[in-house]
Amino acid sequence: MEHSKPSSAESPDESPPRRTFLVRVTAGIAALIGVMVGVPVVGYTILPALRRRELGWADAGPVSTLPIGIPQEREIVLTVADGWKKTTTKKTVWVVKDEAGTVTVYSPICPHLGCGYRWMEGERRFVCPCHNSVFLLDGTVVAGPAPRPLDTLPFKLERGRLFVQYKEFKAGAAKKIEL
Ligand code: FES
Incomplete structure (x- = not known):
C-alpha cells in the first residue's frame, strides 16, 4: 500500500513557526490596545494626582x-x-x-x-x-x-x-x- 506524502500546507515542520507568528501578532495587538487604553488612563487619573502643587501668583x-x-x-x-x-x-x-x-x-x-x-x-x-x-x-x-x-x-x-x-x-x- 502506498502512502501519500503530506502536502506542504499540512507539514508538521511549518506549523510551529506559523503558530509563533500568530502568537506574536496577537501579543502585539494586545500590547497596542494596552497602550491605547493605558495612555488616557495615566493622563486623566495618575498625572493630575502627581500635580499636587500649582504655584501660581x-x-x-x-x-x-x-x-x-x-x-x-x-x-x-x-x-x-x-x-x-x-x-x-x-x-x-x-x-x-x-x-x-x-x-x-x-x-x-x-x-x-x-x-x-x-x-x-x-x-x-x-x-x-x-x-x-x-x-x-x-x-x-x-x-x-x-x-x-x-x-x-x-x-x-x-x-x-x-x-x-x-x-x-x-x-x-x-x-x-x-x-
Ligand atoms: S521655631 Fe525655633 S526659633 Fe523659631
Whole structure:
C-alpha cells in the first residue's frame, strides 16, 4: 500500500513557526490596545494626582500702601490643585518696603523649626516666640538658634499690585531648601 506524502500546507515542520507568528501578532495587538487604553488612563487619573502643587501668583494687595521701613503682614489666598480637587487656603507673608522703594517678601515661617514670627516695632526686630530667634529687617539672624536668615519669596509687581509665589522651605537647614 502506498502512502501519500503530506502536502506542504499540512507539514508538521511549518506549523510551529506559523503558530509563533500568530502568537506574536496577537501579543502585539494586545500590547497596542494596552497602550491605547493605558495612555488616557495615566493622563486623566495618575498625572493630575502627581500635580499636587500649582504655584501660581497670589495677590498680596497694593504696593502703594506699604509703609516705608515697617514690615507689613499681608494675607494671600492660594489655590492648590490636588489631583482633581482644587482647594483654597489662606496664608500670610511679611512684606518690607525700604526708603528706596525696594520690596522684599518673607515667608511667615521661622527657618528654625517652623513657628510663626512677628515684627516687634519697639525693638525693630522680627522675633520668633518658640525659641527666641531674632532677625533684622533684612532677614539676618542676630540671636537664637535659627540656622539661616528669613526665607525670601519670589514676587512681581503688576499694575501697582504685589503678586507672591508662596513656597515652603526645609526647617532647621543651614541652606534654603525648597520643599
Ligand atoms: S521655631 Fe523659631 S526659633 Fe525655633
